[in-house]
Amino acid sequence: MLNNKNTPVASSEATPVASAEVPTAPTWAAPPTLEAPTWAAPPTLVQELALDARHLVKSFDDLRALKGVSFDVRVGEVFGLLGPNGAGKSTLVKMVYGHVQPNSGDLYILGMNVRSSSREIRGRLGVVPQDEGLDVELTVLENLMVFASFFEVSEGVARARAYDLLKMMRLDEYTHEPVANLSSGYRRRLAIARAMVNHPEILILDEPTVGLDSQVRLWIWDFLKKVKDQAKTIILTTHYMEEAELLCDRIAIVDKGQALAVGSPQDLISVHLGPQMAEFEVAGTEMSYYLNRIRERRFKFFTVGSHIYVPFQAESDANELLTIVNSRRIAIRRTTLSDVFLHLAGHDLREEPT
Amino acid sequence: MILHWSQIYRVWRRNFIIFKRTWLLSLFWIVLEPLFLLAAIGFGLGAYVKTVGGLAYVDFYFPGLLCTTSMMISFFEGAYGNFSKLNSSRSVGGGAAMGIYSVILISPVTVPELTLGELFWAASKGMLSSIGLLVVGLFFGLGHTPRILVVIPVLFANAWIFSCVGMVVTSYVRNYDQMIFPTSGLIVPMSLFCGTFFPVNELNSILKSVIYVLPLTHSVEIVRKLFVSGFSVDLLINAFVLVVIGILVTRFALRRLAYRLQP
Numbered sequence: 001m002l003n004n005k006n007t008p009v010a011s012s013e014a015t016p017v018a019s020a021e022v023p024t025a026p027t028w029a030a031p032p033t034l035e036a037p038t039w040a041a042p043p044t045l046v047q048e049l050a051l052d053a054r055h056l057v058k059s060f061d062d063l064r065a066l067k068g069v070s071f072d073v074r075v076g077e078v079f080g081l082l083g084p085n086g087a088g089k090s091t092l093v094k095m096v097y098g099h100v101q102p103n104s105g106d107l108y109i110l111g112m113n114v115r116s117s118s119r120e121i122r123g124r125l126g127v128v129p130q131d132e133g134l135d136v137e138l139t140v141l142e143n144l145m146v147f148a149s150f151f152e153v154s155e156g157v158a159r160a161r162a163y164d165l166l167k168m169m170r171l172d173e174y175t176h177e178p179v180a181n182l183s184s185g186y187r188r189r190l191a192i193a194r195a196m197v198n199h200p201e202i203l204i205l206d207e208p209t210v211g212l213d214s215q216v217r218l219w220i221w222d223f224l225k226k227v228k229d230q231a232k233t234i235i236l237t238t239h240y241m242e243e244a245e246l247l248c249d250r251i252a253i254v255d256k257g258q259a260l261a262v263g264s265p266q267d268l269i270s271v272h273l274g275p276q277m278a279e280f281e282v283a284g285t286e287m288s289y290y291l292n293r294i295r296e297r298r299f300k301f302f303t304v305g306s307h308i309y310v311p312f313q314a315e316s317d318a319n320e321l322l323t324i325v326n327s328r329r330i331a332i333r334r335t336t337l338s339d340v341f342l343h344l345a346g347h348d349l350r351e352e353p354t
Numbered sequence: 355m356i357l358h359w360s361q362i363y364r365v366w367r368r369n370f371i372i373f374k375r376t377w378l379l380s381l382f383w384i385v386l387e388p389l390f391l392l393a394a395i396g397f398g399l400g401a402y403v404k405t406v407g408g409l410a411y412v413d414f415y416f417p418g419l420l421c422t423t424s425m426m427i428s429f430f431e432g433a434y435g436n437f438s439k440l441n442s443s444r445s446v447g448g449g450a451a452m453g454i455y456s457v458i459l460i461s462p463v464t465v466p467e468l469t470l471g472e473l474f475w476a477a478s479k480g481m482l483s484s485i486g487l488l489v490v491g492l493f494f495g496l497g498h499t500p501r502i503l504v505v506i507p508v509l510f511a512n513a514w515i516f517s518c519v520g521m522v523v524t525s526y527v528r529n530y531d532q533m534i535f536p537t538s539g540l541i542v543p544m545s546l547f548c549g550t551f552f553p554v555n556e557l558n559s560i561l562k563s564v565i566y567v568l569p570l571t572h573s574v575e576i577v578r579k580l581f582v583s584g585f586s587v588d589l590l591i592n593a594f595v596l597v598v599i600g601i602l603v604t605r606f607a608l609r610r611l612a613y614r615l616q617p
């Protein structure tokens with residue numbers, strides 16, 4: 001189903017209209033048929049959405065895990081859900097593959113409603129769950145073969161793909177080993193291989209590099225960049241700022257069940273803060289003195305605990321700040337996504353939520 | 355929701371791949387226990403019993419043993435075997451390891467397909483075990499009748515019912531220890547009183563009406579009649595009861611798994 005603004009969408013199954021960046025064509029251009037005609041849409045107007053989430057709400061008993069989350073993911077982009085432990089990242093991706101049902105709100109994947117087309121949706125996804133979920137009773141190869149069978153991939157095709165994937169993931173020497181014998185890095189790679197055995201249109205990775213040593217992490221990042229080059233859509237969750245910045249075209253910053261901001265890493269930094277950041281720590285008694293001085297100079301700022309953060313634009317601002325604060329205590333650096341998170345959430349990405 | 359039968363088969367096949375590796379050894383140990391019972395009770399103790407309803411004791415006992423075996427194996431597979439598949443556990447690394455059912459549900463397999471595939475597997479294992487015993491029985495001169503071919507589907511139906519019971523049990527219990535309640539409270543008494551060791555007629559009328567609600571009674575009666583007297587109309591009544599119970603427990607198992615796997 002193509003989504004474009006100039007054609008009325010009649011079916012309740014259809015994806016809600018795409019983002020507002022699409023220019024609106026005159027409504028008289030739309031033919032009176034209720035079907036969206038593909039010929040009427042110039043390619044530039046076509047904006048297919050891999051995922052469209054609207055006001056998703058989920059409660060577990062008393063706990064409100066998602067409090068109305070909205071965002072969309074375009075076909076071919078790498079999208080990151082960045083947030084600390086318990087933010088609701090896994091809950092969100094589980095909704096995509098039907099393991100959690102939303103209490104309210106809508107979720108469309110590739111134009112299909114998760115409430116009514118879960119089987120079809122899952123057939124077009126590849127999922128690496130947070131705890132991998134490998135089949136410990138099977139060997140490495142059997143894990144791929146059995147999973148491929150659930151996707152109705154024929155035995156011959158599955159075998160060819162499995163051997164290709166094992167080679168690509170450098171797992172070939174473990175082909176007939178029981179999964180239980182693999183180290184954590186190999187297990188993660190097998191989980192990724194398994195997610196690709198059905199040639200998915202969307203690859204979902206829930207914390208793909210947590211608990212791995214830096215070598216394996218770099219290898220996986222490299223691998224995901226190659227997948228990205230094949231114009232596959234990737235949705236990943238992470239609480240590593242570097243991971244989000246390195247891999248993702250766009251990011252949703254998630255905290256306590258809410259999407260605080262959505263955009264490209266660069267946009268998030270430039271819209272919410274600025275290219276540069278001055279950070280310094282002051283004693284409690286000095287806080288109001290410094291804040292007043294920063295206010296006098298009309299700088300924007302925010303504080304977290306005893307730290308004061310002052311985003312700024314120009315070099316001259318840095319010099320001005322240095323005159324306010326003792327230069328030994330001030331750090332001047334490039335603004336990062338962590339700063340954006342800190343600014344929006346009021347606490348560190350690495351902290352447990354309070 | 356539409357069921358894809360091929361998906362049910364693939365869920366079954368996953369279990370079969372695992373079982374296949376050790377099937378001969380597994381089957382040997384599974385059949386050994388009823389074989390001991392057959393020797394000790396059927397032939398041993400049975401030698402002191404003149405006849406039961408005109409039958410040699412071992413001929414009376416063997417149908418009960420067949421059905422009990424198919425019940426036990428499929429119940430235990432359904433209850434104990436499925437528990438770790440349904441529940442997530444602590445993994446070696448300390449994180450949660452998701453149960454294999456949740457893993458399978460990442461794929462296009464649906465919850466009813468998964469459930470039916472698993473029930474089918476536990477029932478297959480129960481039926482296969484009782485067929486093993488059936489074959490061994492042939493060597494002891496038991497069950498020499500072509501109606502043995504009709505006995506097999508009855509054993510399967512019996513196994514199916516108890517794989518559902520096992521699945522329902524595993525969907526309620528919080529740990530393996532709690533499974534002792536349904537095992538000791540339901541399964542073991544059934545194996546003793548449902549016309550397996552002695553005729554149901556020996557019981558008073560209240561107990562008898564309880565016994566006739568239980569599926570094992572009907573399976574045993576069908577198999578015994580098939581072995582001894584051939585086809586008759588009352589077989590249909592027994593079969594009807596089995597089918598009704600089968601439908602009820604299947605629906606119950608499907609409902610429980612849907613509840614457990616779709617939060």
Ligand SMILES: Nc1ncnc2c1ncn2[C@@H]1O[C@H](COP(=O)(O)OP(=O)(O)OP(=O)(O)O)[C@@H](O)[C@H]1O
Nearest residue numbers: 060063065083084085086087088089090091092617
């Ligand atoms: N099945 C469940 N039952 C009850 N509470 C749940 C369930 N799943 C998640 N939660 C709660 O919902 C909140 C969000 O959990 P979620 O797993 O989505 O977080 P997350 O962002 O993935 O965090 P993490 O980095 O720890 O994986 C947490 O407080 C969690 O305890």
Ligand SMILES: [Mg+2]
Nearest residue numbers: 089090130206
């Ligand atoms: Mg998570």
